[in-house]
């Protein structure tokens with residue numbers, strides 16, 4: 083069991099692609115650093131030849147040749163064909179072997195759990211999704227769902243369980259990293275729950291835990307709308323609202339990894355009561371139940387509220403609000419305008435505080451209302467943010483859609499896989 087525990091919180095994930103490609107993050111031997119550099123370039127910028135890899139990394143051709151020989155032998159890298167070169171001798175192209183192993187990314191939401199199986203190139207192979215029973219917030223329930231989902235994911239594939247290099251999990255709570263794996267979530271009334279221990283007791287693969295918004299930020303920064311930006315903030319809107327803040331190429335965590343709890347910043351003095359115990363928090367106005375509460379205040383008898391009453395399905399209500407607004411329903415339009423106003427004002431605070439180049443809006447509720455409110459949102463940010471900062475920022479929707487958190491959770495493992503002294507063994511017996 084000990085080796086598995088050690089995999090949790092072992093290191094600091096959360097560099098942007100640019101930073102990850104240029105700065106080895108640990109003091110280790112030169113060969114390992116060179117290996118990490120070559121592997122990361124091949125992974126993110128490949129396929130490429132040995133010569134091009136040498137030119138892109140600044141490593142000598144001899145060093146690259148040695149490293150590539152080692153990576154080919156380990157089957158982490160494969161040769162995929164040849165291209166003509168100017169000198170006439172064809173060059174062999176190499177890429178990271180997508181079949182080397184798999185990652186599992188888990189999005190634990192407040193209303194659902196989604197598990198996705200990815201190959202090494204982070205191409206989705208399979209998905210399993212469960213709606214969570216209301217009122218059952220026991221940590222063991224979540225562990226059981228994750229363990230069952232893992233079984234189902236591999237059962238439907240030819241992939242052997244032993245090919246799974248790790249299980250990454252994004253949670254809607256605060257995940258401590260200093261020597262522990264305690265999860266606190268005001269939503270579920272979890273206080274310092276040893277969730278990592280519960281998972282390792284049931285799942286025989288290395289486990290990586292983090293807050294879902296932070297995981298999504300990593301995925302958007304490496305593969306999505308944030309690729310190429312070193313000053314980036316993602317805003318995740320679901321039942322609650324979270325964010326991930328990248329400044330100068332690194333994810334900002336704070337001493338307890340609870341930085342970015344954007345949903346609990348204040349938008350109305352003494353406003354609506356929040357689940358966190360405070361009043362007037364952003365998520366009470368712009369999280370899914372907050373948006374629905376606004377509609378209820380504006381039009382208590384609106385038929386759009388029926389879906390929520392029937393099935394407690396927030397997504398269905400948001401969907402009907404967006405459709406009704408598009409058809410000109412005044413209460414639905416006003417609800418979305420008010421939502422954009424609160425969100426825009428709150429995002430303007432982020433712009434003033436952090437001077438980001440990019441803000442990416444995602445999450446299941448964010449994506450549902452995103453297209454409809456985006457112009458309004460940008461207008462409000464322009465209205466409230468300082469001129470110098472607002473001219474530097476672009477606001478866009480998440481590119482990775484509803485898979486962003488699963489992908490982000492898988493990125494936690496990928497980051498370790500591509501690290502200097504990491505050696506992931508396939509067919510490792512647990």
Ligand SMILES: [Zn+2]
Pocket residue numbers: 345346347356357358359360361363
């Ligand atoms: Zn709150």
